[in-house]
Amino acid sequence: MSEQLIIQLLVSGLGMGFIFALIAIGLTLIYGVMGVVNFAHGEFIMLGMYATYLAYVTWGVDPVLSLPLVVALMFCFGLVVYYVLIRRVLQGSMQSQIFATFGLMVFLQAAAQFVMGADYFAVRNSWLSGVVKLDGVVLPVPHIAAVVGASLATVLLYLLVFRTSVGRQLRAASQDAQAAATLGINGSLMYAFAWGIGAACVGVAASLLANFYYIFPRVGAVFVLLAYVAVALGGFGSIHGALLAGVLIGLMQVVIGFFVSSELKYVPVYLLYLAVVLVRPRGLFGRS
Amino acid sequence: MLEVAHLDAGYGDHQVLWDVSIRVADGEVVALLGPNGSGKSSLMNSVSRLVTRLGGTIVFDGVALHELPAYKLPRHGLSHVLERHRMFPQMTVLENLQLGAGPGASRDKVARGLDKAYALFPRLRERTRQVAGSLSGGEQQMCAIARGLMSEPRLLLVDEPFIGLSPHMRAEVDAAIRRINGEGVAILLIEQNVAVSLAMSHRAYILREGRVVLEGRSAELAAGDAVPQAFLGRIQPARPN
Numbered sequence A: 001m002s003e004q005l006i007i008q009l010l011v012s013g014l015g016m017g018f019i020f021a022l023i024a025i026g027l028t029l030i031y032g033v034m035g036v037v038n039f040a041h042g043e044f045i046m047l048g049m050y051a052t053y054l055a056y057v058t059w060g061v062d063p064v065l066s067l068p069l070v071v072a073l074m075f076c077f078g079l080v081v082y083y084v085l086i087r088r089v090l091q092g093s094m095q096s097q098i099f100a101t102f103g104l105m106v107f108l109q110a111a112a113q114f115v116m117g118a119d120y121f122a123v124r125n126s127w128l129s130g131v132v133k134l135d136g137v138v139l140p141v142p143h144i145a146a147v148v149g150a151s152l153a154t155v156l157l158y159l160l161v162f163r164t165s166v167g168r169q170l171r172a173a174s175q176d177a178q179a180a181a182t183l184g185i186n187g188s189l190m191y192a193f194a195w196g197i198g199a200a201c202v203g204v205a206a207s208l209l210a211n212f213y214y215i216f217p218r219v220g221a222v223f224v225l226l227a228y229v230a231v232a233l234g235g236f237g238s239i240h241g242a243l244l245a246g247v248l249i250g251l252m253q254v255v256i257g258f259f260v261s262s263e264l265k266y267v268p269v270y271l272l273y274l275a276v277v278l279v280r281p282r283g284l285f286g287r288s
Numbered sequence B: 001m002l003e004v005a006h007l008d009a010g011y012g013d014h015q016v017l018w019d020v021s022i023r024v025a026d027g028e029v030v031a032l033l034g035p036n037g038s039g040k041s042s043l044m045n046s047v048s049r050l051v052t053r054l055g056g057t058i059v060f061d062g063v064a065l066h067e068l069p070a071y072k073l074p075r076h077g078l079s080h081v082l083e084r085h086r087m088f089p090q091m092t093v094l095e096n097l098q099l100g101a102g103p104g105a106s107r108d109k110v111a112r113g114l115d116k117a118y119a120l121f122p123r124l125r126e127r128t129r130q131v132a133g134s135l136s137g138g139e140q141q142m143c144a145i146a147r148g149l150m151s152e153p154r155l156l157l158v159d160e161p162f163i164g165l166s167p168h169m170r171a172e173v174d175a176a177i178r179r180i181n182g183e184g185v186a187i188l189l190i191e192q193n194v195a196v197s198l199a200m201s202h203r204a205y206i207l208r209e210g211r212v213v214l215e216g217r218s219a220e221l222a223a224g225d226a227v228p229q230a231f232l233g234r235i236q237p238a239r240p241n
Ligand SMILES: Nc1ncnc2c1ncn2[C@@H]1O[C@H](COP(=O)(O)OP(=O)(O)OP(=O)(O)O)[C@@H](O)[C@H]1O
Pocket: B011, B014, B016, B034, B035, B036, B037, B038, B039, B040, B041, B042, B043
């Protein structure tokens, strides 16, 4: 097997991996801070992708330029979801929280179908299309962009969560909301912030995905299922875990898709998940 | 400075405090005493707005605390060191202390607070970069007190700071609390040991089954046998109809 091939697989594997990781980190951040599973997370991806697509075909704004806008828009969307929906069910039962985000998922999918129809769209001939050839290695530009963009976003997120005062407050509220309150931290504000950041992570992933993946109302399901696996594999609420598991899953499915068969590419991922969860139910980095 | 009047409080529908009135004056150390489950922590947590108030008022230097959410209290000069210290175990000592200064605290305030914290508990200085969960129970308690002081409160609530501490650590925490009070910070203290509690405080309230059954100057309470009587339920609160 040639060196070129390894590099190609590595780039597309890492590209997918960091995208899964971003989606999973958004999910685990929301879960870790408030114990709510966002079942509409996949639809957040769908929204981000449509936003990127519409900006491109309507105003001719290239995905590279619309990325910050999409991220900002998704951040605001996360805040709105929290304040309009989640805050109202926070005191309620587990079931009402599940139905709230599940209902949001159904609503967003139906809304997308209504507005955009069931057709598949694609962003064509954007700046990030085509391939680059280096020493006989052929690399699709969107995959390179995914690796660079998503890993950069992950670094920024790490800095935000682990190096800033706001990130510290967020972690405090997620570890012990009552103790955080006695230190002057507004829990509700932190929850809103977690939704905003979680959705913004998805915004980055969606914008990068739009360069090489079809856009349709149920597109979120393709990615979010593996993101849930990454969250469970990494340990619920663990950012490090989601990052590691996301990258691992991305690499695995690309490598196996190539060497074995693309129909079977998810099988080893779920086998790994089963194995880890059987041996260590709280996941790789989960707290007991 | 703190005036709790006719407070009723509880968890959901489950009332645990009835008609409780206590006050803390400027610079005072006031102890809350009572058997397990008598409502000491619930009272303290009601003052810091963590337990639902069903009736009565809580006023601190003219501010109606009972109208505020818990997270707004530190900015009014009140700080609470919760029962079992409640450090953030995965964060470093430094991060815990920084959090204590409050959101948006100035660099100056944080630096000032850290200096004070290390002066009060020198052993914390070597542990700055260590995660809080790796400290001993006593060190975590010290860190929690230091964290509570970072917001520069005028009134500090401390819930059982001595629990599970070695005699040596107890002495250190005891000295620290006296020193904090010596610098003008009023203290509301919960400590199970009656002798220790009365020795450390100017005045005390004895609770039983969610009511204040006895109050007085600590020196006088320590001299008589009213406190054990109150613990045993031989003193009934005056009940208004
Ligand atoms: N989170 C809670 N939910 C429901 N009831 C509670 C809760 N915390 C305390 N209680 C009840 O409130 C009453 C008073 O408890 P509290 O913890 O205030 O007593 P305490 O005097 O601090 O006891 P201890 O000395 O054991 O700390 C008890 O009957 C207890 O069962």
